[in-house]
Amino acid sequence: MNDTISDRRKDLRARHDRVMGQGAPLFYDEPIQLVRGEGVWLYDVDGTRYLDCYNNVPCVGHANERVVAAMHSQAATLNVHSRYLHENVIRYAERLTSLHHDGLESVVIVCTGSEANEIALAIAREATGRAGIVCTDATYHGNTPEVAKLTHRPVDRPAAGVRSIATPQMYRPSTPGLSEDQLCDGAIADLETQIAAFESDGTGFAGAIFCPLLANEGLTNPPAGFFERMVDVVHRAGGLVIADEVQAGFARSGSWWGYETVGFRPDVAVVGKPMGNGLPIAGVVAPHDLISNFRQRHRYFNTFAASPLQAAAGNAVISEIESRGLVDQVARVGADVKSELQQLQPERPSMGDVRGHGLFIGVDWVHPGTTDPDPDGAAAVVEAMRSRRVLLSRAGEHGNVLKIRPPLIFDSEHADILLEAFAEATDGTLGV
């Protein structure tokens, strides 16, 4: 019987590689074949139940009843493109913008974070009449042409209209041995250098884009004051600050927006992943004049975006987050998980750093006694957790940061399961 199951899995894997192409990514040494999700739980084809500590898109839980019912009812009534008036689409846009600070009052709704970031870059470039964008050197903001230029852009290898600064970070800074203030001064000086380079090569400076949680960078902790000073420098140079909230937004960090958690006010906010609990929705939220200028220049249209179906899912997600008090729950449960993980550190020298905000926690896995990244060790932990039926993954420049990012409905009882499995999986059996 076991042979049959394993043969069937091998066969599906071979068909996957054939029809999806070699290199289409799958998690785990032995990929999991999922068939069902419910709340924070995922079930595979054999009926094995996994605690989902990885997926941020199903933010209000897998197969959330309210979202499913809203989508079902809307799909059974009407779903068309955005060239007709629809009450719920407008209502959704009003609710989304009202969750942001004053000034971010209009929105372009799209389907993916990449599309949204592409528009945000265009808005910054058109508003300033200049092209230069600064990002970090270990970032990812999407896969469309302009946005892809930002991906892991080395500081010494600018692309047309894109320059980077070293990822600001306290744990593994590019210049070790400096105080926090000196690290902040250094990061701000790097930003000023890149802006000056744009000015001197004739590109001009349009703006800077940052994920407030520096999520793809490995959830690094920047030195205190970095974001505040960054906004000041960007504005003095006449640029716009874009906050990429695709991962950081929608209560993930224990506030509605990552920029609130880390303390700055962007000119443009880009939202995505969790907005539709799995239905593709993303958006660019910005001042009315910037959005109107963009629309007038481009007559932008996106076939599946700003549809009644998207609005139904999006409204249901906001209602769930609000009515279940998930912003506070995420802050409370996330702080507990982080502090419990920190208590495991003294006996596990591979846990170099435990950091993050809300329910987005990173464990920087290192070679003991050093801060040298250990991606193989981190991969072994991910596999060991999987064998204990807890799903997580890795992030960061070196692929050595364990990424713990469960659906927002993750509560204390789930945290206990995660922490027990983690303590067991890392208790010395991995050679730590």
Ligand SMILES: Cc1ncc(COP(=O)(O)O)c(C=O)c1O
């Ligand atoms: C911070 C960030 N921005 C943008 C994107 C791109 O979003 P999408 O995959 O929906 O295009 C991602 C995707 O992982 C992301 O992590």
